[in-house]
Amino acid sequence: MQTxxxxxxxxxxxxxxLDNELSQQEQQRVMIHLRNCPHCQQLLTEMQAMRTDMKxxxxxxxxxxxxPQILGDKPARWLGLLGWSALILGVLLVASFFFWxxxxxxxTNASIPWWVRFGIAGLYLGLLGLFLMVLRQRLVAMKTDxxxxxxx
Amino acid sequence: MESQHPFLQWYGGAVAFATSLMGxxxxxxxVVQQALYKSLSARRVPIDEAAQKVWFYKVVRNLCINGLQxxxxxxxxxxxxxxxxAYVDSDEPYERSERIAWVRQGLAKLTxxxxxxxxLRDVNDLSYxxxxxxxxxxxxxxxxxxHRARMALxxxxxxxxxxxxxxxxxx
Numbered sequence: 001m002q003t004x005x006x007x008x009x010x011x012x013x014x015x016x017x018l019d020n021e022l023s024q025q026e027q028q029r030v031m032i033h034l035r036n037c038p039h040c041q042q043l044l045t046e047m048q049a050m051r052t053d054m055k056x057x058x059x060x061x062x063x064x065x066x067x068p069q070i071l072g073d074k075p076a077r078w079l080g081l082l083g084w085s086a087l088i089l090g091v092l093l094v095a096s097f098f099f100w101x102x103x104x105x106x107x108t109n110a111s112i113p114w115w116v117r118f119g120i121a122g123l124y125l126g127l128l129g130l131f132l133m134v135l136r137q138r139l140v141a142m143k144t145d146x147x148x149x150x151x152x
Numbered sequence: 153m154e155s156q157h158p159f160l161q162w163y164g165g166a167v168a169f170a171t172s173l174m175g176x177x178x179x180x181x182x183v184v185q186q187a188l189y190k191s192l193s194a195r196r197v198p199i200d201e202a203a204q205k206v207w208f209y210k211v212v213r214n215l216c217i218n219g220l221q222x223x224x225x226x227x228x229x230x231x232x233x234x235x236x237x238a239y240v241d242s243d244e245p246y247e248r249s250e251r252i253a254w255v256r257q258g259l260a261k262l263t264x265x266x267x268x269x270x271x272l273r274d275v276n277d278l279s280y281x282x283x284x285x286x287x288x289x290x291x292x293x294x295x296x297x298x299h300r301a302r303m304a305l306x307x308x309x310x311x312x313x314x315x316x317x318x319x320x321x322x323x
Contacts (some may be wrong), residue, residue, distance in 0.1 A: 011299065012295055012296050012299045014299070015295055015297075015298050015302060016280075016295045017297035019280070019298075020275065021280045021295070023281065027227060034188070046306060047302055047306070050255070050274075050302065050305065050306065050309070051274045053251060053252060053255045054255055054259070054270070054271075054274045054275060055275055056252055056257050056275065057253075057255040057259070058168045058171075058172070058239055058256070058259065058271060058275045059164060059165065059168055060163075060164040060165075060167040060168045060171070061164055061262045074192075077192070077193050121255055
């Protein structure tokens with residue numbers, strides 16, 4: 001009766017014992033306790049049975065119909081990669097050509113006063129800087145795990 | 153045919169885990185498919201298999217949380233009876249014993265937090281270190297939470313069994 005009312009000191013460690021996750025010392029302690037505590041012995045057998053039942057109750061066999069769908073995505077991935085690299089290459093080429101022309105024009109074109117040319121250069125450099133800042137922030141946000149503290 | 157991708161070996165277990173969180177077999181399948189797609193297209197995946205397993209279950213869990221948040225916005229909640237039914241495999245070869253049905257009902261009555269840890273440990277065989285990593289909790293918390301979940305499941309089972317016994321006696 002007393003053991004029913006008062007939980008044993010090893011109660012929690014019984015789970016660890018079942019899962020084989022205790023240190024050798026703890027394991028020995030639980031083993032010794034189990035020898036003279038029918039209540040915990042009973043609990044351990046019940047937990048073992050529960051575990052076996054749960055495996056049967058919950059496990060899903062991999063559905064073969066799902067697999068081709070999953071593996072079929074490989075070519076799409078390659079095409080995506082190819083598309084993205086072509087796009088980035090194109091944008092880089094066009095942008096560098098544009099900036100080169102702009103820079104040459106700003107340096108050599110004497111018909112516009114120097115301070116206007118200076119202003120235009122500042123405008124473009126500023127926009128570029130802001131874009132890079134946002135890009136960096138986004139990349140950092142993408143890499144940080146936002147699920148750490150989520151409560152279900 | 154190319155060789156099986158390492159992630160596919162956890163497919164069944166991952167669907168079981170996702171079902172435990174989403175409460176619906178179809179949504180769970182979608183989530184795991186999405187997770188597999190992410191894993192196949194991710195550039196930086198851990199190299200050794202143990203770390204891959206942890207990483208994969210983390211992806212599945214995060215996608216489940218996303219899905220649940222979306223459903224909550226639509227005012228849908230997981231219903232215990234529907235969840236117990238969702239565990240039933242559509243092509244189960246034969247009628248399972250009563251006891252298995254009870255275990256499913258008992259699992260459905262746990263809190264999501266308890267359900268996920270029990271399913272990850274007992275169905276998917278994650279070690280305590282892996283559990284701590286996937287669930288984002290301290291390793292010391294794993295054993296106590298797991299034990300509490302198991303005791304809760306045991307209590308539910310005793311109650312369900314008693315109810316069923318009472319019904320059969322009455323008949």
